Amino acid sequence: MQVNRPFILIVNDDGVSAPGLQFLSATLKQIADILVIAPEKEQSGKSHAINVDQKIKVKKLKELDGYIEYSCSGTPADCVKIAMHELVVKKPDLCISGINHGANFSISTLYSGTVHAALEGTIQSVPSIAISHQNYSKDIDFSCFKNFIKNIATHILNVGLKNGVTLNINIPDIPFSKIKGIKVCHQGDGNWVEEYEKKEQGFYWLTGDFVSFDTSKSSDIWAINNNYITIVPVKLDMTDYDYLKDLKDLNIDV
Amino acid sequence: MQVNRPFILIVNDDGVSAPGLQFLSATLKQIADILVIAPEKEQSGKSHAINVDQKIKVKKLKELDGYIEYSCSGTPADCVKIAMHELVVKKPDLCISGINHGANFSISTLYSGTVHAALEGTIQSVPSIAISHQNYSKDIDFSCFKNFIKNIATHILNVGLKNGVTLNINIPDIPFSKIKGIKVCHQGDGNWVEEYEKKEQGFYWLTGDFVSFDTSKSSDIWAINNNYITIVPVKLDMTDYDYLKDLKDLNIDV
Numbered sequence: 001m002q003v004n005r006p007f008i009l010i011v012n013d014d015g016v017s018a019p020g021l022q023f024l025s026a027t028l029k030q031i032a033d034i035l036v037i038a039p040e041k042e043q044s045g046k047s048h049a050i051n052v053d054q055k056i057k058v059k060k061l062k063e064l065d066g067y068i069e070y071s072c073s074g075t076p077a078d079c080v081k082i083a084m085h086e087l088v089v090k091k092p093d094l095c096i097s098g099i100n101h102g103a104n105f106s107i108s109t110l111y112s113g114t115v116h117a118a119l120e121g122t123i124q125s126v127p128s129i130a131i132s133h134q135n136y137s138k139d140i141d142f143s144c145f146k147n148f149i150k151n152i153a154t155h156i157l158n159v160g161l162k163n164g165v166t167l168n169i170n171i172p173d174i175p176f177s178k179i180k181g182i183k184v185c186h187q188g189d190g191n192w193v194e195e196y197e198k199k200e201q202g203f204y205w206l207t208g209d210f211v212s213f214d215t216s217k218s219s220d221i222w223a224i225n226n227n228y229i230t231i232v233p234v235k236l237d238m239t240d241y242d243y244l245k246d247l248k249d250l251n252i253d254v
Numbered sequence: 255m256q257v258n259r260p261f262i263l264i265v266n267d268d269g270v271s272a273p274g275l276q277f278l279s280a281t282l283k284q285i286a287d288i289l290v291i292a293p294e295k296e297q298s299g300k301s302h303a304i305n306v307d308q309k310i311k312v313k314k315l316k317e318l319d320g321y322i323e324y325s326c327s328g329t330p331a332d333c334v335k336i337a338m339h340e341l342v343v344k345k346p347d348l349c350i351s352g353i354n355h356g357a358n359f360s361i362s363t364l365y366s367g368t369v370h371a372a373l374e375g376t377i378q379s380v381p382s383i384a385i386s387h388q389n390y391s392k393d394i395d396f397s398c399f400k401n402f403i404k405n406i407a408t409h410i411l412n413v414g415l416k417n418g419v420t421l422n423i424n425i426p427d428i429p430f431s432k433i434k435g436i437k438v439c440h441q442g443d444g445n446w447v448e449e450y451e452k453k454e455q456g457f458y459w460l461t462g463d464f465v466s467f468d469t470s471k472s473s474d475i476w477a478i479n480n481n482y483i484t485i486v487p488v489k490l491d492m493t494d495y496d497y498l499k500d501l502k503d504l505n506i507d508v
Contacts (some may be wrong), residue, residue, distance in 0.1 A: 044306065045303060045304045045305065045306045046301075046303045047300075047301040047302035047303045047304075047331075047370070048301035048302065048364045048365055049299060049300045049301045049303040049329075049365075050299045050301075050365055050460065051299065051460065052298065052299045052460050052461075052462075053459055053460065053461065054459065054460075055454075055457050055458075055459060056457065056458045056459070056460070057456060057457055057458075058456060058457075058458060059456065075303075077301075077365075078460070081448060081460065082450065082458055085448055085449070085450055086450055086458065107377060107490065109492055110302045110370075110373065110377075110490065110492070111302055111303075111304055111331075116301070116364075119364065123361060123364075123445060147507065147508070148506070148507070148508045151506050151507050151508075152506055155504075155506055162494070162497045162500075164443075164494075165494050165497050179508055181508060182504065182506055182508060184498055184501040184502055184504055185498075186491070186493040186495065186498060187491050187492055187493045189418075189491075191377060194335060194339055195339070196336065196339055196340055200309075202311060202312060202313065203309050203310065203311055203312075204309075204310045204311075204312060204336055204340065205307055205308065205309060205310070206304065206305065206306050206307065206308075206310070206332070206335065207306075207307065208306075229508060231501065231504065232493055232498075233493065233494040233497040233498050233501060234492045234493065234494070235492055235493070235494040235497075236361065236364065237440070237441050237443075238363055238364070238441055238488045238489055238492060239440040239441045239486055239487065239488065239489070240416070240418075240419050240487040240488070240489040241440065243416045243419050243487040243489075244438055244439075244440060244486075244487050246416075247438040247485070247487060248438055250409075250436065250438055250485065252402070252405045252406055252409055252436055253401065253402070253405050254401070254402045254405075254433055254435060254436060254483060
């Protein structure tokens with residue numbers, strides 16, 4: 001570990017061998033010391049799940065100058081917790097989760113292991129961001145995003161983030177030359193129209209397609225569909241403060 | 255199923271045999287038709303995790319007039335999705351998750367399978383609430399909460415809830431006579447001071463104690479510690495709108 005170099009914690013939910021994670025760590029080790037910790041196996045849709053009082057296995061896979069990589073049998077949030085409590089030698093300057101293979105905007109923010117690994121970084125007081133790409137393919141070439149990755153990391157290393165907030169970043173699945181820029185947005189109102197396949201009696205397999213209910217041009221749904229990289233500030237405090245005021249006079253007998 | 259009786263979906267994360275769930279369904283079947291679906295095994299700390307494209311087993315355990323009970327091999331959120339898509343004969347008027355054995359206030363809102371089962375009900379457009387009791391014991395006597403449970407359910411059946419918002423309710427672990435009433439609060443600022451036990455080389459077990467950083471008397475932490483039942487309106491939209499304004503001029507090259 002070099003003096004004065006930033007120190008970045010990298011995590012994901014697709015697993016330690018995912019190309020998105022490997023591209024992210026290879027790009028960022030040019031500007032920072034890196035600790036990678038990622039699930040042994042894919043942990044998509046694991047949200048903020050953690051294992052409490054259950055055995056979690058951690059295995060060191062690589063150790064080079066300024067670069068160390070672990071696999072973990074737990075969830076994405078477990079990876080961040082174990083790194084922070086047991087593996088880092090100093091507090092990371094930044095935590096980045098991704099690059100996820102598949103988008104995580106709108107309601108998927110709640111289901112995403114990628115976003116919640118970054119939110120766990122925020123809980124641990126580390127400025128944290130999640131980065132997802134709209135394409136699910138493991139063969140995608142991320143190399144055109146090298147500058148963007150370095151620029152966003154450098155920006156946050158320089159200026160920091162508000163306490164209690166993670167940036168949720170999504171990259172549209174279009175040729176790089178068509179990307180219009182970045183847009184800071186709100187989490188759009190959309191949902192999954194789901195269906196269960198029943199291949200055997202008593203067993204169900206979930207599938208679904210995303211639909212938008214949001215007509216606003218300030219949502220992440222509009223922005224990604226209109227060729228922008230989207231950035232949504234996502235906060236740990238889930239309180240609806242407006243509705244809280246309406247409920248203040250709630251009169252229910254105990 | 256009786257005409258004109260309300261229809262309530264009941265779920266939890268402690269598992270189908272948990273006393274909190276069984277008390278809740280026994281209490282509410284006095285006023286409504288009930289469908290219970292709950293995990294086969296305890297699923298605490300599973301947050302909003304779902305199984306996508308993976309086999310989920312559902313088993314009918316009981317069927318009586320106006321009462322039906324299923325176990326599910328999936329997560330709490332899976333339970334709600336499968337019930338809504340495959341098991342209900344009409345849309346529930348209310349979804350209640352709980353009663354959880356253990357509190358789910360402050361930052362635990364993010365980790366809790368109980369809260370996120372209710373949030374999944376909200377995603378499915380059903381007015382939804384989560385109820386947790388601060389005591390972890392499976393031997394606790396909930397009978398003193400019969401009126402409160404019926405009152406809160408009846409209130410929401412009558413007036414509904416704002417779209418996109420779940421009520422997260424926590425009951426303090428004190429004698430019933432000491433409960434001062436209910437308080438509508440915001441999610442308090444607190445965290446877990448965590449530790450990993452290392453009973454074997456390369457393996458970790460998470461444990462932790464909750465600490466509060468919140469000095470406000472309007473937080474759920476203050477209210478539960480001061481003998482109130484707490485109600486926090488929790489929303490699906492996690493955007494930090496204040497910070498969004500600050501970030502609008504973010505100038506990062508792609």
